[in-house]
Amino acid sequence: MxxxxxxxxxxxxxxxxxxxxxxxxxxxxxxxxxxxxxxxxxxxxxxxxxxxxxxxxxxxxxxxxxxxxxxxxxxxxxxxxxxxxxxxxxxxxxxxxxxxxxxxxxxxxxxxxxxxxxxxxxxxxxxxxxxxxPFYTDAFVNAGLAAAVASGRLESATGGRGLNTALRSDLAAAAATVLTSDEHLGRDYDLTGPLWTYPELAAALGAVSGKPVDYQEAAVEGPMGFLMGLARAGALERQTDDLARLLGRPPVSLRAAVEQALATGVDGTREH
Missing domain, CATH: 3.40.50.720 (NAD(P)-binding Rossmann-like Domain)
Known part of the structure; x- marks a missing residue:
């Protein structure tokens, strides 16, 4: 059990x-x-x-x-x-x-x-x-991006640096794998998703929606501003293949995450 x-x-x-x-x-x-x-x-x-x-x-x-x-x-x-x-x-x-x-x-x-x-x-x-x-992709790629599509503009304070976030659903699948096998006992896993940037997110929004979305740097306040500050400092660019190995497949791509977010609407932050 x-x-x-x-x-x-x-x-x-x-x-x-x-x-x-x-x-x-x-x-x-x-x-x-x-x-x-x-x-x-x-x-x-x-x-x-x-x-x-x-x-x-x-x-x-x-x-x-x-x-x-x-x-x-x-x-x-x-x-x-x-x-x-x-x-x-x-x-x-x-x-x-x-x-x-x-x-x-x-x-x-x-x-x-x-x-x-x-x-x-x-x-x-x-x-x-x-x-x-890592931080959840769901905190950044969610139904709120519909506003960026509507305005044709996506802003961030990341300086174009990469984010190694992962979707909750991928992390949950990895946890289920660990919980149903002895193979992973005694192991520490550093889980990261595919590295992505806000300019790439703007491009993905445009491709998925069929509407042009321009990227601009701008000051962001509050908790999201803090997370973007970490990204701007390069603190979220570490990469490992641990998540992919536990999943037995690549983690969900930025394009697929955008498709899910615009189609169904999700939101969230880190749960730790």
Whole structure:
């Protein structure tokens, strides 16, 4: 039995769906069982309630620890430790953790909770796999791009530098692969999607919509401005083939992501 923690979140739901498609025996651990994915056994497993986690993980062979969205580092670490301890107490065979790129290195405040959680997983005595995620493509390529198509203009503050983002759906498929095979135990994976730039995104929008979309550099405020600042500094250009190897295929291309976004409408940010 595989227990997916935080299964009511955007990533958790996709992982549950992937596991169901593969015929796995899957249980959704959620803070509110009423919000659990349809068609799957749900158990209450609240990151702030260790007793509920011990109950939710009972009988599990494998567990996916989806990182908490909590912003306070110490509380986030405490939440993750509660899941790890519940897994240990229940004799869980293996755990997978959705970390973030660069969390293997100490000293980065943004990754402090991920780094400490990786260390706690390694110290737990459980067999484990670390899945270090990039930022989600969904945060950048989403239904909001329809406005750029309508105006004929796409703006960013990235300086034309590359972004190594990946779609949640690809990351969920990779997690399902790890959770259904012993091959990946004891491994750390640095997952990146195909490198893309905002000028390339403007071109893809034009090609998919049939309307010209020009690219312009402009100041961007708020959380998206922060992410674009990282890109402009070259911090999002690292590339590995780990995601492609776990998927057994190339990750979804920028063109395909644009087609999906304009056709169905998606939105999101990093879930870690």
């Amino acid at each position: 595989i227990v997916v923690c935080a299964a009511s979140g955007a990533l958790g739901r996709l992982v549950v769906s992937e596991l169901q498609t593969r015929g796995a025996d899957v249980v959704a651990a959620v803070r509110d069982p009423a919000r659990a994915p349809a068609g799957v056994q749900a158990r209450r497993g609240d990151y702030d309630d260790p007793a509920s986690l011990r109950s939710a993980l009972r009988g599990a062979e494998r567990v996916l620890l989806v990182s908490s969205p909590e912003l306070a580092t110490e509380r986030r670490i405490q939440q993750h430790r509660a899941v790890i301890e519940a897994a240990t107490d229940n004799g869980v065979r293996a755990i997978a953790y959705t970390s973030f790129l660069g969390a293997d290195r100490a000293g980065d405040p943004m990754n402090a909770a991920h780094h400490e959680t990786e260390q706690a997983v390694a110290r737990s005595g459980l067999a484990y796999t670390i899945l270090r995620h």
